[in-house]
Amino acid sequence: MxxxxxxxxxxxxxxxxxxxxxxxxxxxxxQFFLETGMITQASGSCRATIDFGTDVLAGVKVQVGDIEGRVDSDEAQADGAMVEDAGAGDDAETGAQSRGNVGRVVCTVECSPAAKSVLDAREVDDMCNEYSQILTRTLNGPHGGLDLQKLCIIPGSTCWVVNVDVLILDYGGNVLDTIFMAVRGALHNTRLPKATVEQTDGHFEFDISDDETEILAGRESVxxxxxxxxxxxxxxxxxxxxxxxxxxxxxxxxxxxxxxxxxxxxxxxxxxxxxxxxxxxxxxxxxxxxxxxxxxxxxxxxxxxxxxxxxxxxxx
CATH class of the missing domain: 3.30.230.70 (GHMP Kinase, N-terminal domain)
Known part of the structure; x- marks a missing residue:
């Protein structure tokens, strides 16, 4: 432009x-417009629109993942349960501490063809990469609002992974602010399944409810x-x-x-x-x-x- x-x-x-x-x-x-719950397949969603300007859709999908980064297979999630070896003695405790006891947020920003027509292709790629990094860094940071410790299911082993996908539908300026409004609305709208954890003979077993009823802790501080x-x-x-x-x-x-x-x-x-x-x-x-x-x-x-x-x- x-x-x-x-x-x-x-x-x-x-x-x-x-x-x-x-x-x-x-x-x-x-003037801004917000609408939540637009994507029925998502755990939460929000569309933020500036009057005669930028239009952004954010969707959130939660899934069970490994604290070190491995995401469990669809089959394991379909079963709704997993058995983890808790280990024994000081080694297990040290390993759990080294891997951390927090969940994480993974963010991706993409641009629709309608928005791409206004900007140069290289500008679009750079913008999406930059905004993806800013979102990921902010929401996973110490002041990101979300209580990442509450996303931990089994300490040192299993956690909730919150996937935030953002689509820029139309470009009309002030994109980053609009993205954060849409993401904040989507996280406010997100519901988690309730996870119940039991320990038996040194093993952790958890069960995930079919209904998504739990809100994200700290959503009001995003x-x-x-x-x-x-x-x-x-x-x-x-x-x-x-x-x-x-x-x-x-x-x-x-x-x-x-x-x-x-x-x-x-x-x-x-x-x-x-x-x-x-x-x-x-x-x-x-x-x-x-x-x-x-x-x-x-x-x-x-x-x-x-x-x-x-x-x-x-x-x-």
Missing amino acids: LIGASERDFITKGVESGIRADGRGPLDFR PVAMTLSKIGTSRIVDSTPLEALCSAAQVTVFVNRAGNVCGLQKSGKGSLEPSILIDMIETGVKLGTELAEKLDAVLDREERDRLSHIEPTGFR
Whole structure:
């Protein structure tokens, strides 16, 4: 996507004057829409759409996996049970500690042909790889929100693997923020089967319920992403594709509902003065906290509306 010099100058001067091309102020968002439970085969799903902009669908599928990375076969999952040797003595205890007692989140971001038509093919691949890494790093990190220890089924052996698959259906700017909204909604919508573990003669045996009824522990603390773009001497949120082309640098603040910074991501070739960077981070924390609170309210309301067969509503 290219932009002419005159159009760049028009957008830059408008932002510096506090008026954007679509009439919004520097810190105004476009309207968002959320809808959960769209994919019946998934453990959880959510579609996040920006009005006249980006459209993202996130699906979550949970499965039993080995803590070291091996995923159990479909046959073992169909049986709903597995027997693991607990070992004996200090060796078994040391091995369990070395492998950890936590589950994990595996994230993949892909782009639909409709969205690819707007961007260069190489840009699409780089963007999807980058966003996949950011999602995986954030959700598996110490401030990712999800309680990964609660995903452990058998210490040192077996855990829940949460697979998060994201599809960018349409491109209209502010993609990363929209992805995190969709993923947060999908994790909020996700239900796990109940796992019952029993130990007999030094062996662990577990049984998995057929019904998915358990929520993900810590889902309310999953962070949102708030990206601020520096254009000229000003900064804006929820940038359009043309505004993104005029931006020299972007700062994404990952913040949870409690207002805690969970991560930072700087992109773009331009530099930022320390005072400007601090101001962008503080603004991102404030707006991100407000967004997380709105998301929770909308997700709760949307779930009730969906069960009552009412069309989803948006929010500003």
